[in-house]
Amino acid sequence: MINILIKDETAPLRSVVLGTGESFGGVPDISEAYDPKSREHILDGTFPIEEDIVKEMDAVAKVLTKHGVKVYRPAVLPDTNQVFARDIGFVIGDKFIVPNIIDDRASERDGINYILEQIPSDQVLRMPPGAYAEGGDVMPWKEKLYIGYSEDEDYHAYKVSRTNHAGVEFLRDQFPNCEFYAFELKKSDDEPKENALHLDCCFQPIGNDQCIIYKGGFKNEKDYHLVVSHFGEENCIEITKEEMYHMNSNVFSISPEVIISEQHFTRLNDELERRGFVVERVPYNETAKMEGLLRCSTLPLERAY
């Protein structure tokens, strides 16, 4: 049996699914791109190669293991990009949610069937048809639940809109005791610097009471101000459009004190250390070209409370 329990983004991590770069399918055809940053790198001839992704992800696995975290990897499916495990399922409280996700990625879920089989069935919730949510948009934060989503107009207009109104409502019904904060995100299928693919591409809580945030990722500025009011201005690390593009908000917390981050995020890493965090630096530059970073690559199963 596998235990699951997630109430926030930072409590000491016990177990996690880390995606895999093995047999990731190579450079997709431009018609198959489902995010603008991958698209940019396909067109520029700079899309990452399997060997580099595998190496980068192994460096993350090593750091997690060093900190005593049990690391599961998806079963490798041939020619399937399974790097971003975060989005294919997620844990809220003691429930594992199996969501509906974008068709282009739906087959990825088969890779974690062996994990689902070890979770008691009364702890597994399957989203009904029509309700969509990807884990990058869903953040339990103590009594609050932050969700990034798109209203139907954007949801039907953009491939990068992944969580819809019905998805938010499903979660609201399932978790009536959570305080819900659902924010529309800014979307672009062509311009990576104008696109918050998921909520974790522009916001993430860290430590006990702090967060990393990019104002321009929120479609409605009032939502950004609401989040800042929850944390307090001095507890928010603001990032720039350029830093958002490089995915600075997508680091990953092993505990309230320890954060895994990309080695080139100099300003952010210095600021985190100034605030007392231990920063575990890893190379993740190549993987980042597919519009995801460390939070996107990890699906936490259990944190300690």
Ligand SMILES: NC(=O)NCCC[C@H](N)C(=O)O
């Ligand atoms: N949580 C995340 O932001 N995940 C990144 C997913 C990137 C992937 N290329 C996608 O478009 O779904």
